[in-house]
Amino acid sequence: MDVTVLDMLSEEPTSFTITVTSDADENGELVEATLKFTYVEKYPDEPPLWEIHSQENLEDSDVEDILALLQQQAEENLGMVMIFTLVTAVQEKLNEIVDLMKNRQEEEKRQKEREAEEAEKVAFQGTVVTIENFLAWKATFEMEMSELRKKKQKEEEQAGKTKLTGKQLFETDHNLDTSDIQFLEDTGNNVEVDESLFQDIEDLDLDEDDPDFDPLEMGSDED
DSSP states (O other), rough: OEEEEEEEOOOOOEEEEEEEEEOHHHHOOOEEEEEEOOOOOTTTTTTOEEEEEEEESSSSSHHHHHHHHHHHHHHHHTTTOHHHHHHHHHHHHHHHHHHHHHHHHHHHHHHHHHHHHHHHHHHOOOOOOHHHHHHHHHHHHHHHHHHHHHHHHHHHHHHHHHHHHHHHHHHOGGGGGGGHHHHHHHHHHOOOOOOOGTTGGGOOOOOTTTTTTTTTGGEEEEE
16 A cells, blocks of 8 residues: 655644555556545544645546545544554555556547547548438529529620620720831831832823723734
8 A cells, every 4th residue: 555644734733744556557547535534532442634635647536536435534533543544444445446547547538539430421421412412402402503604694795795895996096097017017028119110101102091991902013
């Protein structure tokens, strides 16, 4: 039994504290309680006074269980020196508490593993289709498709209003009047005219006033 007498508090009446520590579990966790005992005048025919002076890792319910255990053991051992018996009972109780803590931790671990497995099954299997959730999905889907159709129709109508024919573009944009010339100038394709081809054109005797004049016959006259 792991007990330590920490301090003799007084001699009249006799009062002292004893710290009781549980065995450590496999993870090194333990619980501890420091008990304060005070002898009464008629001890051991009457039980001593006791209280839990301090504790470590104990829940409130554990403290209540220990106090109830001390009361039970004291009543069963009236007329006998009982401090050793009371401390031994508390020691065994602390070991039980450690075992319960271990079991609770293992159960919590198993519960988390079960929840993780269930979540994985749900993710793998997907949502079970019922009439209710199918109808709800169908209503949402049809509403979304309707919105998409309206949006597409609106975009098409807007595009039809803004699309101009070539003639409309020409009439509305006067820069197109000179666009070809500007293009030729920008690309360096300027048109050059050889004026020498027309130097003797004024010397020609053209009978333009003659209704029978045919310029093509001029080239055929070799005389």
